[in-house]
Amino acid sequence: MTTSRTSIARRAILAMFAGASLAVPLAVSAQDYPTRPIKMIVPFPPGGATDVVSRRMALAMEKELGQTIIVENRGGAGAIIGAEMVSKAEPDGYTILSTTAGVHVVNPAIYPKLPYDPMKSFEPISQFVATPLALVVINKTSPFKTVQELIDYAKKNPGKLSYGTAGSGSSLHQNGEMFKHAAGVDILHVPYKGAGPAVTDFRGGRVDMMWSYVGSVLPSVKSGEYRMLAIGSSKRLPLIADTPTVAEVLGQPGYDADTWTGLVAPAGTPGHHRAPE
Incomplete structure (x- = not known):
């Protein structure tokens, strides 16, 4: 994990919540965010490549943000279960999805009735592996x-x-x-x-x-x-x-x-x- 990618992810996350105090009653300002652990959903079982790189990213983010990142595996249905969970989560910055090209590009092409819209149901933060x-x-x-x-x-x-x-x-x-x-x-x-x-x-x-x-x-x-x-x-x-x-x-x-x-x-x-x- 390079420092530049980690810093980009950190700045992107903080920027994303810059207006949180105005839009979400219980949210705090970007300067205070995060005030509690962040849950990172990995839509695959433990042990795979996405799980491994996500956990490495979580450790790097913990150092940058000064807060615990809880990695939670929610595998199944070609990653649809985990993606749907995040799409319906409270948009307060404390639930994020580690996603892949398969989740956002391939799945929409082969599953016409996804329980979420791959484009409209999410806000992009940062790519950290290519x-x-x-x-x-x-x-x-x-x-x-x-x-x-x-x-x-x-x-x-x-x-x-x-x-x-x-x-x-x-x-x-x-x-x-x-x-x-x-x-x-x-x-x-x-x-x-x-x-x-x-x-x-x-x-x-x-x-x-x-x-x-x-x-x-x-x-x-x-x-x-x-x-x-x-x-x-x-x-x-x-x-x-x-x-x-x-x-x-x-x-x-x-x-x-x-x-x-x-x-x-x-x-x-x-x-x-x-x-x-």
């Missing part, structure tokens, strides 16, 4: 040393390989299907109720591969538990320069698989302003 996705396998048990080997096997054995995700409609599912289409392969999608359960089965050998945040899998790659076959960014990353991009392997420069995580508050939260650059 990352390419990585395709990983278990180092000791997977026979695939390169993504091309995996693609070649999948073409000869359609439907034999599987990949796990945080659930249908998640950004991991979206990018997994994009990879299948781009590579021309048939790989079974296994949805879970969050990335945490998916990771558990991945480590147990019940699914053959996963897409995940580069940052969240890097420690497991360095320890030798995972093998990173490729990343979804358009260019190689300096930190893992030996790992090819899917774009270069497939010869498709336009291929770009990434995702983001950010914070939003319930609509009607007073004093909203955009996060300063």
Whole structure:
């Protein structure tokens, strides 16, 4: 977590509640906010990439704001349960949602009757993670040393390989299907109720591969538990320069698989302003 992103999030949160004392009877001024713990809802089960980065962000925010950030996991229904909870919360600055591209971009496209409006039910605070996705396998048990080997096997054995995700409609599912289409392969999608359960089965050998945040899998790659076959960014990353991009392997420069995580508050939260650059 960089200091600049943390500071942006802090300034954005304080700016959002600058007019709170005029609009909410029990609210206090921005100079006093926050006067009690803030609840951060993560709409996924514990252990997944979103949960991990959200908890890191919460720790950074605690230092900046001088107040406790309580991270509460409300997983289920493709993150709809947690998102709906925040959309209906009191817009006083003490309940916020750690959201993703899957929640605000993918879900509206596949669920026509959401119990909230992804645009009108929330006020944006700040994005704090933007990352390419990585395709990983278990180092000791997977026979695939390169993504091309995996693609070649999948073409000869359609439907034999599987990949796990945080659930249908998640950004991991979206990018997994994009990879299948781009590579021309048939790989079974296994949805879970969050990335945490998916990771558990991945480590147990019940699914053959996963897409995940580069940052969240890097420690497991360095320890030798995972093998990173490729990343979804358009260019190689300096930190893992030996790992090819899917774009270069497939010869498709336009291929770009990434995702983001950010914070939003319930609509009607007073004093909203955009996060300063």
